[in-house]
Amino acid sequence: xxxxxxxxxxxxxxxxxxxxxxxxxxxxxxxxxxxxxxxxxxxxxxxxxxxxxxxxxxxxxxxxxxxxxxxxxxxxxxxxxxxxxxxxxxxxxxxxxxxxxxxxxxxxxxxxxxxxxxxxxxxxxxxxxxxxxxxxxxxxxxxxxxxxxxxxxxxxxxxxxxxxxxxxxxxxxxxxxxxxxxxxxxxxxxxxxxxxxxxxxxxxxxxxxxxxxxxxxxxxxxxxxxxxxxxxxxxxxxxxxxxxxxxxxxxxxxxxxxxxxxxxxxxxxxxxxxxxxxxxxxxxxxxxxxxxxxxxxxxxxxxxxxxxxxxxxxxxxxxxxxxxxxxxxxxxxxxxxxxxxxxxxxxxxxxxxxxxxxxxxxxxxxxxxxxxxxxxxxxxxxxxxxxxxxxxxxxxxxxxxxxxxxxxxxxxxxxxxxxxxxxxxxxxxxxxxxxxxxxxxxxxxxxxxxxxxxxxxxxxxxxxxxxxxxx
Ligand code: TRP
Ligand code: ZN
Numbered sequence: 001x002x003x004x005x006x007x008x009x010x011x012x013x014x015x016x017x018x019x020x021x022x023x024x025x026x027x028x029x030x031x032x033x034x035x036x037x038x039x040x041x042x043x044x045x046x047x048x049x050x051x052x053x054x055x056x057x058x059x060x061x062x063x064x065x066x067x068x069x070x071x072x073x074x075x076x077x078x079x080x081x082x083x084x085x086x087x088x089x090x091x092x093x094x095x096x097x098x099x100x101x102x103x104x105x106x107x108x109x110x111x112x113x114x115x116x117x118x119x120x121x122x123x124x125x126x127x128x129x130x131x132x133x134x135x136x137x138x139x140x141x142x143x144x145x146x147x148x149x150x151x152x153x154x155x156x157x158x159x160x161x162x163x164x165x166x167x168x169x170x171x172x173x174x175x176x177x178x179x180x181x182x183x184x185x186x187x188x189x190x191x192x193x194x195x196x197x198x199x200x201x202x203x204x205x206x207x208x209x210x211x212x213x214x215x216x217x218x219x220x221x222x223x224x225x226x227x228x229x230x231x232x233x234x235x236x237x238x239x240x241x242x243x244x245x246x247x248x249x250x251x252x253x254x255x256x257x258x259x260x261x262x263x264x265x266x267x268x269x270x271x272x273x274x275x276x277x278x279x280x281x282x283x284x285x286x287x288x289x290x291x292x293x294x295x296x297x298x299x300x301x302x303x304x305x306x307x308x309x310x311x312x313x314x315x316x317x318x319x320x321x322x323x324x325x326x327x328x329x330x331x332x333x334x335x336x337x338x339x340x341x342x343x344x345x346x347x348x349x350x351x352x353x354x355x356x357x358x359x360x361x362x363x364x365x366x367x368x369x370x371x372x373x374x375x376x377x378x379x380x381x382x383x384x385x386x387x388x389x390x391x392x393x394x395x396x397x398x399x400x401x402x403x404x405x406x407x408x409x410x411x412x413x414x415x416x417x418x419x420x421x422x423x424x425x426x427x428x429x430x431x432x433x434x435x436x437x438x439x440x441x442x443x444x445x446x447x448x449x450x451x452x453x454x455x456x457x458x459x460x461x462x463x464x465x466x467x468x469x470x471x
Contacts, residue, residue, distance in 0.1 A: 031084030031121040036113045038176050042333040042392045045112060046165050047176025048087040051077040054127070055181055058171050061188040061210075062230055064157045069093070070135040073171050075181075077130065079122035088114045089168040089175035091150070093136040100130050112168055112175075138170045144393035147295055154293040156251070157193055157230030161298050161305060164333055164395060167223040177329045178435050180220035187228055188212040194233040196249040198226060198301045200283050217301065219281050220433045222329045227300035229287050240266035240284070242273060247285040247303065254288045257309035262286060268315050268350075275349065276320065277425040280327035280432060284319070286310070299343075301326045313347050320346030323428040331437040336395045337386035338441060341404020348405060363409045366402050367471045382467040387438045403461070410457045415449050423448055438462070 034050020057074040075088070091112040098107045100118035108115045114132070122128040138151030143164070150169030152159045160170045168175045187195040191209045199217030206212075233249035240246060246266060250258050265286060273279050281302050291308035298305045299321030306314065324342035348359040357365075365371045369378040380397060386404040389395050412420035427444060442458055460468040 029084065029121050031082040033115070034081070034083055034086035036087045036115075038178060040176060040332045040334075042389065042395060043165060043176075046089065046333075047179060048089065048113075048174050050081050050083050050086050051079050051122075051128075051174070053077045053174050053179055053181040056171070056173065056183045056185075056226075058183070058185045058187075060171075060186065060228070062158065063190060064153070064193070064230060065190070067137050067153055067158070068135065069138050069151075069170060071171060072131060072133050073173075074129055074131045075172070075174075076127065077174075078127045079124055082124045083118070083122045085115055085117045088116065088130070088132065088172040089165075090114045090132070090134070090172040091141065091168045092139040093134045093169075095132060095134045097133040098130065101128055105130070114172055132172045134172070141166050141169055144391065145396060147396070152294055154229075154231055155290050156232050157189075159229045159231075159287075159289060159293060159305065160227055161294060161300070162224040162226055163298055164224055164392075167226050170228070171226075173223045175223050177222040177224060177333070178331050180222050180329060180433070180435070182219070183217040183221055183226060184214070185217075185226075185228060186212055186214040187230070189230055192232070193230055194235065194249065196227075196229045196233060196235075196247075196287050196303065198303060199281075200245070200302075201247065219301075219327075221301045221326070225299065225301040225326055227287070227298070227303070227305055229289065229305065231289065236262075238266065241270045242279075244269065244279055245283040247283060248288070249285070249303075250288040251290050251293075253290060254309050258288050261310055261312050261315060262288070264312060265315060265319070268312070268319055271350070271353070272316075272320055272323070272346070275421065275424055276323040276346075277429050280322060280428070284322070286315070286318075299325055299339075313350070316350045317343045317347050327433055328428050328431040329435050331435045331440075333392070333395055334387070334389060335437045336389065337400045337404035337407070338436065338438065340396075340401040341386060341406075341408055344401045344405035345408045348409075359409055359412070363406055364471070366406060371402060385461075385463050385465060387462045407457065407461045410461050411445060411454070414452055414454065414457065419449060 034048055036048055037045045038047035040046050053075050055076040059072045061070045089112050095109050098105045098116050103119045106117040140148050140152055141150035142148055149161050149166030165175055167173055185197050188210050189195055191206055191211050195213035197215035199215050202216045203214040234252050234255045236248045238246045248262055269284050283302050285303040287303050287305045289307055294307045297314055297318050299318045304318035320343045325339035330338055348362040352358045372378050381399055381402050384390050384399050386399050
């Protein structure tokens with residue numbers, strides 16, 4: 001796995017050198033290339049410099065029979081410098097044509113970088129539209145930790161899953177959580193199949209044996225949270241007690257096993273609203289595929305994705321990410337514990353509020369190395385500090401989840417229950433639909449309790465190597 005990643009990095013570096021040469025031949029109209037990557041500490045190649053996307057308009061067609069995707073992606077972006085060239089992230093697939101503001105643009109596609117040289121250079125601050133016409137068989141990507149993402153062919157269709165970088169397998173983007181945007185996604189599939197995505201279904205039309213589903217996401221979304229799921233679906237619509245529309249799509253083979261827990265989704269979301277504040281999006285729901293379709297659940301915006309019938313705890317976890325991760329999104333992949341620490345704590349709090357173990361019990365079990373049945377997993381919790389995963393392979397490891405949750409519990413012990421509940425609501429309110437990093441979080445906590453000293457918690461629990469000396 002590591003070898004494959006190194007080879008990929010080398011290939012992309014060569015392509016970049018070639019491009020630098022190309023830039024040198026430029027007519028000298030003043031712009032510079034935006035460049036690849038936004039210096040993420042764990043994923044240096046993810047995202048691109050020089051612009052900020054405001055909206056994605058994706059018109060896609062997919063046929064599971066030959067696994068071919070045809071797409072037209074129009075991105076509306078604002079240049080953050082005078083641009084002679086800029087990159088989009090797109091891995092695999094064939095680019096047929098690129099236009100910028102309607103004019104054909106030169107482009108080069110190497111590795112995950114699609115470099116576009118517009119005929120007319122966008123000036124600093126200028127809004128421009130880039131359209132990419134592309135097609136091919138989207139790839140399943142294997143992450144540094146061996147998990148699969150990107151485009152996953154399923155028993156009766158496919159699923160696009162993008163954490164951390166897989167969305168580039170099915171649409172061109174500024175593929176980094178720091179650049180959030182609104183989305184329109186329309187996908188055409190053979191009649192009889194359904195398409196579920198983020199946001200709300202605005203239109204469904206059938207012609208010539210093919211059906212097009214149009215989904216609209218009005219709130220900002222990070223590219224890793226975009227999803228599209230093709231297959232046969234049992235669709236149910238309802239509303240939560242607070243009036244929020246619910247749209248669930250369940251693979252028919254999972255319907256019976258999913259029914260009881262999905263019936264509790266409105267209750268879970270309302271409990272989360274009481275604890276975390278107003279739900280941040282216009283609709284909620286779930287997508288339930290088959291267990292073999294993916295190795296994990298994902299908090300895709302509005303509508304988390306589950307491989308098989310979810311437990312109540314997993315529903316609580318993925319739905320809590322709608323606040324912690326989807327609305328307040330990490331600035332970099334190093335800040336991942338802000339997602340998973342909160343989502344794990346949400347599970348602990350649900351248990352506590354529903355007659356199960358208290359969060360203190362869960363904390364104690366982790367401290368006693370008895371949280372998991374497997375001793376190696378208990379050991380892994382202490383393998384690195386939550387705020388500093390050592391590499392790309394570790395962003396989904398236990399320190400990010402359980403030790404992240406322990407940081408929150410240490411804060412609760414220090415400030416007390418009422419102030420802690422206020423913090424659970426205040427943090428997502430302070431960064432609603434934005435991005436935040438660990439420094440933003442510690443500053444927020446310190447400001448919310450100016451008389452308290454949190455430096456010991458930060459030093460031992462957030463940034464310290466190894467197991468702290470005392471619980
Ligand atoms: N975010 C998912 C969850 O907590 C898990 C996950 C899936 C993940 N893919 C990942 C975490 C990639 C980090 C990186 O349910
Ligand atoms: Zn999670």
